[in-house]
Amino acid sequence: MTFGEHTLSFPIWVEFGNGKHERTGEVIDAKGWENALIVTDQGVRDAGIIDGVESSLEADGIEYEIYDDVRPNPTTAMVRDALETLNAGGFDVVVAVGGGSVIDTAKCATLLKTNSAPLSEYEVNTPDDVTAGSIENHTHPLITIPTTAGTGSEVDYWAVITAPDREFKMAIGQPPLYPDGPHLGADISLVDPELTASLPPRQTAATGFDAFSHALENHVAAGAPELVKPYTRHVMGLVPEYLPEAYETGEMEAREQLLFGSHMAGFCENYAGFGAIHSLAEVTGGMYPEIPHGEAIAAFTPSVMRYNLEEYPARYADVAEAMGVDVSSFSDTEAASAAVEAVEALIDEVDLPSRLAELGVDEGDLPAIAEKSLDTIEIHDNPRDADAADLLDVARDAY
Ligand SMILES: [Fe+2]
Incomplete structure (x- = not known):
């Protein structure tokens, strides 16, 4: 992908290593955030994969709620549902713990929290769409914690969400088109191999x-x-x-x-x-x-x-x-x-x-x-x- 005259810079804080998910509370606290919404799916929750994230938040006095309704190949309706939960609480930050479906749903919920158009307005089908700058406002703060070794979604500016009426997977995305410009993606990623241990x-x-x-x-x-x-x-x-x-x-x-x-x-x-x-x-x-x-x-x-x-x-x-x-x-x-x-x-x-x-x-x-x-x-x-x-x-x- 070429970006014409645009200078591409993608600011994200990344920590990689075993046990890094246990730093979630500390990282949130350092940002001055006090209240988090954990977005995940039932499989990840049932496998106990978010337990360490929860105890880390508790240890640092971070209030949190859990949204675990994301399902594979997420749809526009699932994004709206997650957004409703995000809008209902006074959450300073979203913590996405899961595979690509969870992270992409969380990315799009943080996008719609601060940008008012319907999700399809941010769909990209051509290179011109990518550089159109449709995302006007910085997305709501997001921390990504991947539990599969595959998508790379924790660190890229793409999300894939299905529009069931069109039977079409929309690519949603925008790079930062100028330094510190609004874009889709996480602010912080904690990449921890331990969390992939139980993947079948x-x-x-x-x-x-x-x-x-x-x-x-x-x-x-x-x-x-x-x-x-x-x-x-x-x-x-x-x-x-x-x-x-x-x-x-x-x-x-x-x-x-x-x-x-x-x-x-x-x-x-x-x-x-x-x-x-x-x-x-x-x-x-x-x-x-x-x-x-x-x-x-x-x-x-x-x-x-x-x-x-x-x-x-x-x-x-x-x-x-x-x-x-x-x-x-x-x-x-x-x-x-x-x-x-x-x-x-x-x-x-x-x-x-x-x-x-x-x-x-x-x-x-x-x-x-x-x-x-x-x-x-x-x-x-x-x-x-x-x-x-x-x-x-x-x-x-x-x-
Ligand atoms: Fe892929």
């Missing part, structure tokens, strides 16, 4: 692969700045190394590496765009809300790579090298193909569904998926131009 294997695989796809799409995106590439390369090496172990054994060192990787990819999202993988996967998720984001991502990734590498083999040769493939005797085209094979092997190793058919997608919906993908912001950053016919070919290849 299937979600570990899906969210971890999502993190890989963020680094991959950021790396090859049209106009991706060089500054992101050391980080995207690192994440593309780290996920294949640690995801199988995190999936199979849940070992903490592997989980810590994955969380650091997903967080790093989240930072990169603020400087580079996504592409057709996210475009097609978000559209599919809007039409099939029961499909987890990371699983749709896995199904589309190899097919989109095959489409893109025909014009940009060198970029995908770089992906192969980052993933640890020995490409020394390969041409760029051979190395790019090896990158697709390495990605397919990773998907297979962590037992993710690799075909759209396995996810329950109706073959008759593929033309609509291709057509709707042209309305997403992500398609503008795909390295290779794609029209509806091209995207239909890709979707058929993924089926």
